[in-house]
Structure formats: C-alpha cells, structure tokens
Amino acid sequence: MDAIVAEDLRKRYKQVQALDGLSFAVREGEVFGLLGPNGAGKSTTVRVLTTLTQPDAGSALVAGEDVVRHPNRVRRAIGYVAQDSGVDPEATGRENLMLQGRIHGMSGPPLRARVDELLQLVGLADAAERVTRGYSGGMKRRLDIAIGLVHRPRILFLDEPTTGLDPEARAGMWVEVERLAAQESLTIVLTTHYLEEADRLAQRVAIVSRGRIVVEGEPEELKRGLQGESVSVELQDVDGRLADAERVVAEISDNVHVEGNLVRARVPNGAQAIPVILGALDDAGIDVAAVTTARPSLDDVYLHYTGRDFAREDEEGR
Amino acid sequence: MQLPRQTGWMVVRQLRNLMRQPIWVVMMVVQPMLWLVLYGQLFSKVTPLRAGAGSYVEFLAPGIVCMNAFFGGTWSGMGMITDLDRKVVDRFLAAPASRLAIVLSQVVRAGITAMIQSLLLLLVGLALGVRVHGGAVGWLVVFGASFLLAAAFAGFSNGLALLFRRPESMIATANMVGLPLMFLSSILVTAALMPGWIREISRFNPVNWGVHAARNAVVVGGEWGTTAEFLLLLLAATAATSLFATWCFRSYQRSI
Numbered sequence: 001m002d003a004i005v006a007e008d009l010r011k012r013y014k015q016v017q018a019l020d021g022l023s024f025a026v027r028e029g030e031v032f033g034l035l036g037p038n039g040a041g042k043s044t045t046v047r048v049l050t051t052l053t054q055p056d057a058g059s060a061l062v063a064g065e066d067v068v069r070h071p072n073r074v075r076r077a078i079g080y081v082a083q084d085s086g087v088d089p090e091a092t093g094r095e096n097l098m099l100q101g102r103i104h105g106m107s108g109p110p111l112r113a114r115v116d117e118l119l120q121l122v123g124l125a126d127a128a129e130r131v132t133r134g135y136s137g138g139m140k141r142r143l144d145i146a147i148g149l150v151h152r153p154r155i156l157f158l159d160e161p162t163t164g165l166d167p168e169a170r171a172g173m174w175v176e177v178e179r180l181a182a183q184e185s186l187t188i189v190l191t192t193h194y195l196e197e198a199d200r201l202a203q204r205v206a207i208v209s210r211g212r213i214v215v216e217g218e219p220e221e222l223k224r225g226l227q228g229e230s231v232s233v234e235l236q237d238v239d240g241r242l243a244d245a246e247r248v249v250a251e252i253s254d255n256v257h258v259e260g261n262l263v264r265a266r267v268p269n270g271a272q273a274i275p276v277i278l279g280a281l282d283d284a285g286i287d288v289a290a291v292t293t294a295r296p297s298l299d300d301v302y303l304h305y306t307g308r309d310f311a312r313e314d315e316e317g318r
Numbered sequence: 319m320q321l322p323r324q325t326g327w328m329v330v331r332q333l334r335n336l337m338r339q340p341i342w343v344v345m346m347v348v349q350p351m352l353w354l355v356l357y358g359q360l361f362s363k364v365t366p367l368r369a370g371a372g373s374y375v376e377f378l379a380p381g382i383v384c385m386n387a388f389f390g391g392t393w394s395g396m397g398m399i400t401d402l403d404r405k406v407v408d409r410f411l412a413a414p415a416s417r418l419a420i421v422l423s424q425v426v427r428a429g430i431t432a433m434i435q436s437l438l439l440l441l442v443g444l445a446l447g448v449r450v451h452g453g454a455v456g457w458l459v460v461f462g463a464s465f466l467l468a469a470a471f472a473g474f475s476n477g478l479a480l481l482f483r484r485p486e487s488m489i490a491t492a493n494m495v496g497l498p499l500m501f502l503s504s505i506l507v508t509a510a511l512m513p514g515w516i517r518e519i520s521r522f523n524p525v526n527w528g529v530h531a532a533r534n535a536v537v538v539g540g541e542w543g544t545t546a547e548f549l550l551l552l553l554a555a556t557a558a559t560s561l562f563a564t565w566c567f568r569s570y571q572r573s574i
Contacts, residue, residue: 013573050412053574075414086409088401090335102327103415105320131338147409 001064003028003155003187004049009058010211011044018044019055020211026155026189026204031181033202034191035298037310039317041211042191043083046159049189050080063154076104079148083159083191085140086147089133093124093143096132097150104151118146121183122176138169142176149180156180158190162197170197177201193314195298207302209313214305219298226296226304228255229270231277233263236287248280270295321416328423332397336427347435350386351442354379357506358446369508371537372449379443380460380532381505386439387432387464388500388525391471392492394428395479402483402570411571421563425472425556432468433461451539459535459545466552467528471496473559480566483573499525504533524555 004026011019018041026032034042047053049062051071060067063077088096094115101111119125122142132140141161148156161177162170178201181188192198198205199219206216215222231253235245245263250256252273255266267273270293281288302310336343358375361367371377401407410420440450440460450456474495478488502519503526509517520526531548534541 047574052408052412053571072414075412078412080409080412082405082408082412084405086405088331088335088406089404090338091331095331095334099327099331100409100413103324103410103413105414151413 001028002026002061003030004032004060004062004189006045006049006060007058009045009048009055009060011048011053011055017211019048019058021058022208022212023058024206024213024216026187028187029185030203031177031188031190031201033198033205034189034208035193035195035198035202035205035302036191036208037193037314037317040193040208040313042193042208043159044211045208046080046157046189046191050078050157051075052080076151077154079151079153079156081144081148081156081158081161083163085144087132087135087140087143090131092129092131093119093135093146094128096143096147100147101150106151114150114152118149121149122146136169137165138172141165141169141173145176145180153186155187155189158188160191160193162192162194174200195302195310199298205298207298207305209302209306209308215301222298222301223296226300228266228268229293229295231265231267231270231273231291231293233265233277233281233288234290234292235261235263236289237261241286244284245281245286248284248286249277252277252280320414321419324416324419325422325426328419329426332423332427333430336431343431343434344438346390346431347386347438350382350435350439353385354382354439354442355446357382366511367507369510369537373447375443375446376448376537377508377533378506379440379446379448380463380536381503381529383436383439383460383464384467384503384525384528384532385500385505386435387468387528388471388496390432390435391428391468392475392496393489394424394468394472395475395477395488395492396485397424397427398476398479399483399485399488402479407570408574411567417567418560418564420567421473421476421560424476425469425560425563428472428475429465429469432464436460436464448536450536452535453539455542456535456539459542459549460532462549463528463531463535463552466549466556467525470524470552470555470559473556473561473563477559477563477566480563480570483570499523502526504529524552527551527555 002025007023009019009022022041022045034045036042048055049060049067051067051074054068062074065073067074097115097118101115119128122145124139124143127139132143162173165173180186190201204218207214235241242258246256246258249263249265253265253267257264274291274293278288278291299310358378361374368374368377407420452459475492478491482488502516502523504520527548531545534545
C-alpha cells in the first residue's frame with residue numbers, strides 16, 4: 001500500500017500559484033525526497049499533507065486517510081517537523097516532549113518511558129532538563145525530530161531538516177535520519193533544496209518545480225536516465241602528447257574535449273571505460289597522472305528536465 | 319474527553335512559562351499602581367466623584383483593578399502571535415490538538431495573570447486606606463471579575479492575533495475597540511455623573527460589568543444578586559470571544 005497518494009493538488013495564495021496540479025505517491029517504509037529550489041511548492045505540499053492547510057483542489061490520502069475529510073485521523077498517523085523549529089524556547093526539552101505526547105493522548109509511565117527513550121535516541125538526555133532557549137541549532141533540530149516521533153507515527157515529515165545548520169550539524173542530522181529510517185520503521189518524507197541531501201538520504205525523489213512534479217524516481221535511475229558519466233584523464237606532461245591523447249580517447253568515446261592537460265570524455269559507464277582508456281593510452285606510450293570519473297548529479301537531472309539551472313532558480317526563489 | 323485534558327496541559331505550559339518570568343507580572347502592574355496612587359490623590363477632595371465610597375481611592379481601586387485586567391486581556395494575543403512565529407501553534411495543529419484548547423490556554427493565562435495583579439493592586443489600595451466592604455466574598459468577587467474581564471478580552475485579542483498575525487495590526491485594532499470601552503465605563507467616575515447617552519451605552523459594555531461587580535464587592539459590600547449577574551454576563555462574553563478566536567483559526571490556516 002502507498003503511504004501517501006497526492007493527486008492533482010492545487011493551491012493559490014494571492015499572487016502565487018503555489019501548487020499547480022501536483023501528484024506523487026510515496027511507498028510505505030521508504031525515505032522519499034521532495035527536491036526543488038526555494039519557492040517551488042515543497043513546503044506548501046507538506047502543509048497540505050500534514051493537514052495544516054487545505055488544497056483549493058485535488059486530493060491526498062495520507063496513511064490511507066483523506067487529509068480534508070478526516071484530518072484528525074491523519075494527524076494521529078503522522079509526525080511533522082516544520083522548516084522552522086516548533087520548539088517552545090521557554091520550556092525544557094523534556095517538557096516540550098511531554099506536552100506533545102499529552103496532545104496525542106499519551107500519559108503516565110508509558111509517556112515518561114517514551115520521552116526518556118527519545119531523549120536517548122536523539123542524544124539529548126543530558127540536556128533534557130535545560131530550557132531549550134540555550135540549545136544550539138542542531139540540538140533544537142534533534143528535539144524537533146523527537147517531538148515529531150513521540151506518538152510513534154507511521155509517517156514522518158521533515159521539512160528542510162538541515163536548512164540553517166552548519167556543515168557539521170548537517171552531517172550529524174543525515175546520520176540521524178538514516179538511523180531513524182532503519183530503527184523506527186518509518187516512512188519519511190523530507191523536503192530539501194540541497195541536491196546532495198536528497199541524493200544521500202532518499203531512496204526515491206520527486207523533483208518539484210513551480211508547483212508541479214517534474215520527474216519522480218530513484219536518484220540513481222534519474223541520473224542514469226541522463227546517459228553517461230564523464231571521465232577526466234590528467235596527463236603526466238602536456239608537451240606534444242595532448243593531441244595524441246585526444247585522438248586515442250576519441251576512438252573510445254565520441255564526446256571528447258580537452259582542457260589544459262585534461263582530456264574529458266563522456267562515456268556510458270565510467271567503471272567500464274576507465275580500464276579501456278588507460279590501456280589505450282598506455283599502448284600509445286602516454287603517461288597518465290590521474291584519472292577521475294564524475295557521475296551526473298541531480299543538478300544535471302534538474303537542468304535536463306526543467307531546462308533551468310537549479311542554483312539560479314533557488315536564488316531567485318528566495 | 320480530550321478538550322479539558324488538553325486545555326489543562328496547555329494551561330500548565332502557559333503558567334510554567336509565566337513563572338519562569340515572574341517579573342513581567344509585576345512590571346505590568348506598576349503603571350496601574352501609579353495611577354491608583356496619583357489619581358487617588360488628585361481627585362481626593364472632589365467628594366461627588368466617590369459616590370458614597372469612604373475615599374476616592376476606595377472608589378477608584380476596583381476600577382483600576384478592572385482597567386488593568388481589561389488591558390491585560392487586550393494584549394493577550396501577543397502570546398498567540400509569539401507562538402505562531404515560533405511555529406509552536408503549527409506543531410499543535412499538525413497534531414490532534416483542539417483549537418479551542420489552544421485558545422483557552424491563552425485565555426486562562428490572561429485571567430490568572432489579571433487575578434494575581436488584582437491582588438497586588440488591592441494590597442497597595444489597602445495601604446492607601448481602601449477597605450473591602452464585602453469581606454472574603456468581596457475579595458473573591460474582585461478576583462473573579464478581573465479573571466473574567468481579562469479572559470473575555472483575551473478571547474477577542476487572540477482572535478485578532480489569528481486574523482492579523484502581526485503585533486502592530488493586532489494592537490492597533492485592539493486599542494481602537496478597547497480604549498473607547500474604557501471611557502464608556504465607570505472606571506473613573508460614577509454612573510450618576512455620566513451624560514445619559516454614555517450611561518445607556520455603558521450598560522452593554524463588558525468593561526462596565528466587571529467594574530460594577532468589583533465595586534459592589536469593595537465599596538458597597540453587597541448587592542450580590544446583580545453582582546452574580548454581571549459575572550455571568552462576563553462568563554458568557556468569555557465563551558463568545560473564545561469561540562470567535564477558535565473560528566479565526568480558519569483564516570490563519572487558509573493563509574499558510
């Protein structure tokens with residue numbers, strides 16, 4: 001069964017068509033990434049799916065329940081970690097968690113045990129009795145996640161979980177999400193405008209642009225769809241042999257160009273092409289200093305499907 | 319029942335946060351205290367103003383208590399706006415939290431704050447020679463009136479907070495409605511000295527219901543029947559404004 005089915009969602013704010021016929025499905029148990037630049041409609045999608053706001057048109061089933069007709073049933077099945085922390089800064093970590101549990105109808109020893117367990121899980125046991133105003137950005141984010149998990153939801157929404165975190169805290173958060181996906185047997189929907197984040201965490205991604213899903217699939221599959229990788233060969237010495245090297249490589253790949261003492265070639269599969277290229281260069285007596293292969297990134301995928309540059313679009317959407 | 323349980327725990331949160339910053343409860347009451355002292359002195363020789371009270375300060379004290387409660391309630395939406403900005407409200411809304419419970423926790427916080435402040439104000443009043451003629455019942459009536467008055471206007475203020483979601487707009491609107499209500503009441507002068515049309519309007523003014531109840535408790539020390547009626551009216555007003563605020567969540571959720 002699909003954990004989430006969104007069909008033709010539309011929502012308009014005064015000037016902006018935030019969702020423009022957006023459809024996708026998330027399978028049970030997977031980590032699903034909604035990837036897109038700022039302003040693409042990711043957060044609006046999450047707010048519709050978490051019942052915070054209603055779509056103008058279209059429908060969505062979350063954990064099998066309709067978000068418009070049975071919002072409270074949806075709310076019991078989901079955890080929501082908003083883009084901006086929803087932590088009450090005047091309360092301690094433990095108090096934040098206890099209140100969230102009580103809103104979900106938990107109480108007594110089971111609630112206390114669950115709160116202790118979560119504080120351990122996200123590494124905040126030592127800071128639990130401190131008022132969260134003094135928490136670092138990373139600590140607040142981890143508490144946010146614990147708050148989203150207190151009632152053992154089946155689906156967890158993480159809206160931009162690492163935005164605003166420093167690189168170290170972001171790496172920590174990635175490890176956290178990977179661990180959760182494994183331990184709590186959750187379906188996780190995360191939105192991100194970091195391509196590498198979706199690439200690393202999500203089993204499947206949907207690329208969102210201007211309120212629609214542009215393409216949906218496994219990151220690997222999407223990149224493979226672009227056909228090919230690039231192989232760069234750095235030559236030992238430049239003088240005279242560069243043209244020879246280009247000629248040699250051109251017999252293996254029909255897309256070669258030279259930059260400085262680098263020969264770049266586009267090949268269907270880098271791992272298979274490298275030994276062939278190296279062998280041919282060796283036969284020609286050309287010394288190689290280094291060889292690297294770069295696979296197409298989700299950047300390339302975004303460019304391919306939207307015809308627009310991700311970074312520029314992200315900047316403009318701010 | 320989820321509603322009383324959730325309301326209870328959300329009130330616990332509010333009071334705990336309040337206790338972590340107790341200084342504000344006192345800070346907010348300093349100004350009304352000054353008014354009590356200064357006005358009490360300023361008009362102390364104008365006998366007709368006090369309408370049978372032992373002194374003008376005694377006449378004024380229940381009025382100032384109510385004014386303070388009413389202003390506290392009017393500003394209560396600031397708490398909601400803070401929670402909206404901090405996304406605490408969103409977190410509750412994405413969980414099965416009752417919207418009414420979210421509103422009531424702010425309303426009760428405003429009420430309890432006003433009650434504590436009314437105690438502080440009355441203690442200052444005692445030092446200035448005020449006597450609570452209603453005895454223990456009188457004290458309770460003053461607490462009840464200040465709680466309900468703050469609560470009634472807190473509901474209204476929280477509704478505005480959800481509609482505007484910006485402090486400036488909320489306060490401007492709350493003051494536009496609020497300030498006239500203060501002058502259309504017998505906070506400063508007895509009803510007998512009001513022009514007829516103001517007296518008529520003041521009968522429908524919730525601020526005035528609170529002032530009448532509190533003044534019955536402090537100055538008259540009786541008329542418990544009408545006092546109870548005024549308190550019930552305030553309770554009804556609290557229910558109405560709280561439901562209004564709950565309804566305003568629709569507007570907020572459309573905007574996000």
